[in-house]
Amino acid sequence: MNSDTLKTGKPLILVTNDDGLEAKGLKELVEVVRPLGRVIVMAPSEAQSGMSHAITVKSPLRMKKMHEEPDLLMYKCNGTPVDCVKMACNQLLKEKPSLLVSGINHGSNSSTSVFYSGTLGATMEGCINEIPSIGFSLLSLASDADFTASKAIAGKIVRKVMEKGLPLSVCLNVNIPNGSLEEIKGIKVCRQNRGFWREEFDRRTDPAGRHYFWLTGYYHNSEPEAGDTDEWALRNNYVSVVPLQTDLTAHTMMDKIRKWNL
Amino acid sequence: MNSDTLKTGKPLILVTNDDGLEAKGLKELVEVVRPLGRVIVMAPSEAQSGMSHAITVKSPLRMKKMHEEPDLLMYKCNGTPVDCVKMACNQLLKEKPSLLVSGINHGSNSSTSVFYSGTLGATMEGCINEIPSIGFSLLSLASDADFTASKAIAGKIVRKVMEKGLPLSVCLNVNIPNGSLEEIKGIKVCRQNRGFWREEFDRRTDPAGRHYFWLTGYYHNSEPEAGDTDEWALRNNYVSVVPLQTDLTAHTMMDKIRKWNL
Numbered sequence: 001m002n003s004d005t006l007k008t009g010k011p012l013i014l015v016t017n018d019d020g021l022e023a024k025g026l027k028e029l030v031e032v033v034r035p036l037g038r039v040i041v042m043a044p045s046e047a048q049s050g051m052s053h054a055i056t057v058k059s060p061l062r063m064k065k066m067h068e069e070p071d072l073l074m075y076k077c078n079g080t081p082v083d084c085v086k087m088a089c090n091q092l093l094k095e096k097p098s099l100l101v102s103g104i105n106h107g108s109n110s111s112t113s114v115f116y117s118g119t120l121g122a123t124m125e126g127c128i129n130e131i132p133s134i135g136f137s138l139l140s141l142a143s144d145a146d147f148t149a150s151k152a153i154a155g156k157i158v159r160k161v162m163e164k165g166l167p168l169s170v171c172l173n174v175n176i177p178n179g180s181l182e183e184i185k186g187i188k189v190c191r192q193n194r195g196f197w198r199e200e201f202d203r204r205t206d207p208a209g210r211h212y213f214w215l216t217g218y219y220h221n222s223e224p225e226a227g228d229t230d231e232w233a234l235r236n237n238y239v240s241v242v243p244l245q246t247d248l249t250a251h252t253m254m255d256k257i258r259k260w261n262l
Numbered sequence: 263m264n265s266d267t268l269k270t271g272k273p274l275i276l277v278t279n280d281d282g283l284e285a286k287g288l289k290e291l292v293e294v295v296r297p298l299g300r301v302i303v304m305a306p307s308e309a310q311s312g313m314s315h316a317i318t319v320k321s322p323l324r325m326k327k328m329h330e331e332p333d334l335l336m337y338k339c340n341g342t343p344v345d346c347v348k349m350a351c352n353q354l355l356k357e358k359p360s361l362l363v364s365g366i367n368h369g370s371n372s373s374t375s376v377f378y379s380g381t382l383g384a385t386m387e388g389c390i391n392e393i394p395s396i397g398f399s400l401l402s403l404a405s406d407a408d409f410t411a412s413k414a415i416a417g418k419i420v421r422k423v424m425e426k427g428l429p430l431s432v433c434l435n436v437n438i439p440n441g442s443l444e445e446i447k448g449i450k451v452c453r454q455n456r457g458f459w460r461e462e463f464d465r466r467t468d469p470a471g472r473h474y475f476w477l478t479g480y481y482h483n484s485e486p487e488a489g490d491t492d493e494w495a496l497r498n499n500y501v502s503v504v505p506l507q508t509d510l511t512a513h514t515m516m517d518k519i520r521k522w523n524l
Contacts, residue, residue, distance in 0.1 A: 052315035053377040060474040090461035115315040128458045160522050170512045187524040191511040196390045199352035212322040245512035249453040250432045253505040260422050262449040
């Protein structure tokens, strides 16, 4: 198991997602980055939605080469999206990728969803490992969604990031409205909207009379009036680009808490 | 299934963890908060280390009451730590808790570990749901670790947070050195250290000749000289208190990226 196929001078680009190796969005993203470098795909064997930044510690990981052609290697891994990034960077590859792209996710990952999203988990993991990283999501859950506009937009953003770079500890969360390029009004750099999911568990009873619950719910927007957030941009048919940081420290609170004299 | 046991005027305190309902650290944390209010425990049925902010979307959730006495209700749930918070807040409880405490984790959750940690996943979930939330971790992986000092420190911090409150979207990540109260030099308010885990996958071969990998590795500190980080504090036998925020936006990058003219 090696990555000899990728031994040339072009930039090395790592592609992953959380919908799994078979997802249409992944194949589309591979097409976006193919002209830009040597591409290595390490994607989950099965869908890993909601897996966030989880890692697999209780069971062993496996990976398998699924496809090989010049400048393109595709593997699947039985772990989470973050496991995929770790396996690629720490086990498979001999050099650090120049770029990590995750997606294109089938479904939105704006606002608070960054916390639950495997797409963004993988993106943040790339960023922690000091790789310029971008997560892409399309606002359609359909498995056969139309990625035509998404591909054009992702290509534009990827090329810009490869040209400009990203600072250490910063990655991008890109969400794309579902529609044609003509319908999309432009690209907005935004902040993460504040909100949360109000869960409405769907309570059922199994044949033995025991209750069980399906997680369901709706998004509560805590700042619906704000005009500079990703939720606003998407609602108004703009692509949202939110720069995310891996330093979670609330720096402005440090002095206040120091005054508590703990 | 209801929470009638908790119908009094005292503050409602939600306790969870990622080591599971049977973990010693959870029982110790319950003892810390018992004198301060009505306590509801919703903890994973089994250990959920490394589950981060993951939610369960592919299988149903179940919960079961395990213990009941005046002002104390204990449930287990078959999901992740974040599922536990959602089940407690959205299904079980009729009022929003005044406080969420998660832990006391058996093992460190400083620096970049906040991303992988189920303890901190639950803490951040409480924060997203606008509940003042604190995650506690002891720097010992032993299942029979001595929590004597941790309990005194956790009690002090919990009482201070109940007195002072926390702003919306800010929670606390508290890590406690393994030692006696006399050995611990004090409590430092810190920022999250920058670093990452260098994985060294333990590659093995199964009886059928197929390779598999165990995730293992060591922490690489990217700023070992810094004197204001949680890693520094813990290395020097201080308790580290890092205020974390749920707004992940890299605000300082927004104008720079706008100038890219995407």
